[in-house]
Amino acid sequence: MNLDTGKLRALTLDLDDTLWPIWPTIARAESALQAWLQRHAPRVTERFDLAAMRADREAVARERPDWAHDLSALRRESIRRLLVAAGETEALLDAAFSVFLAERQCVDLYADSLPALQRLAARWPLFALSNGNADLVRIGLQPWFRGSLAAREFGVGKPDPRIFAAACERLGCAPNEVLHVGDDLRLDVHGALDAGMQAAWVRRDGEGREDDVIGAGVRCWQGPDLLALADRLGV
Structure with a gap:
């Protein structure tokens, strides 16, 4: 045209x-989050590897189509669920999400x-x-x-x-x-x-x-x- x-x-x-490219960025952000959780909420990484964490994020997206426009809300809910499932405190949620979001801005x-x-x-x-x-x-x-x-x-x-x-x-x-x-x-x-x-x-x-x-x-x-x-x- x-x-x-x-x-x-x-x-x-x-x-x-x-x-x-978005997926290399997301992969680095997820790895940074995983490393932070290993230090501050180790029971999460003992129970969930990176593939399982990604699977949970996808499950949240399927369960909450009303949040399809809000990727931050989906990611936060996934982190919250992982913390709860592993017996860690939800009080870590804000700090954990901040680690992910900061690395998400490091684009190539x-x-x-x-x-x-x-x-x-x-x-x-x-x-x-x-x-x-x-x-x-x-x-x-x-x-x-x-x-x-x-x-x-x-x-x-x-x-x-x-x-x-x-x-x-x-x-x-x-x-x-x-x-x-x-x-x-x-x-x-x-x-x-x-x-x-x-x-x-x-x-x-x-x-x-x-x-x-x-x-x-x-x-x-x-x-x-x-x-x-x-x-x-x-x-």
Whole structure:
């Protein structure tokens, strides 16, 4: 699809798996949490290895679909359950979650992310729109963004059109004047298009033909990274 750059006044960007790979980050955060629990709540790690801790986190997500927009709540509940099951005090919950959350902010940016953000932010206001719990200030990317909106803060997450509409309102733009950039076909591309926005699909794996993967009639830009998008936008 040819983007309507003549109308473009702002960009919203997904964070996890768009600016950095999320699973290496989560793995490090879980390992840091496990190490902290081994020192401060050893009965948890005696009973649950890392695989069992991850399985419990997934079980909480299945049991609490009403928390799907709040990954912090899901993680906290999982830690609480592990503490209780192992006979440790729930008073450790806040400290344990803080260890996980701090390490979760230690991301490794894709090589293209920072130079692309610099180019894009020099031309348009950028706004972070995420279902995750990344903190742009702690990560060090705040200077490139005019603002951010997380599903946890808003109450619903992508692909719900309401969170996209809220981002457009905060930017002071009509939906068709905003390009949403993300890695997930359902959450980012279809969510943005359903909200009346333009969409860019960052497909780092590069697999599949456009019609095979996106679906006939779904119109969006797609490319291998953010620098390719910056090139396409002429910045």
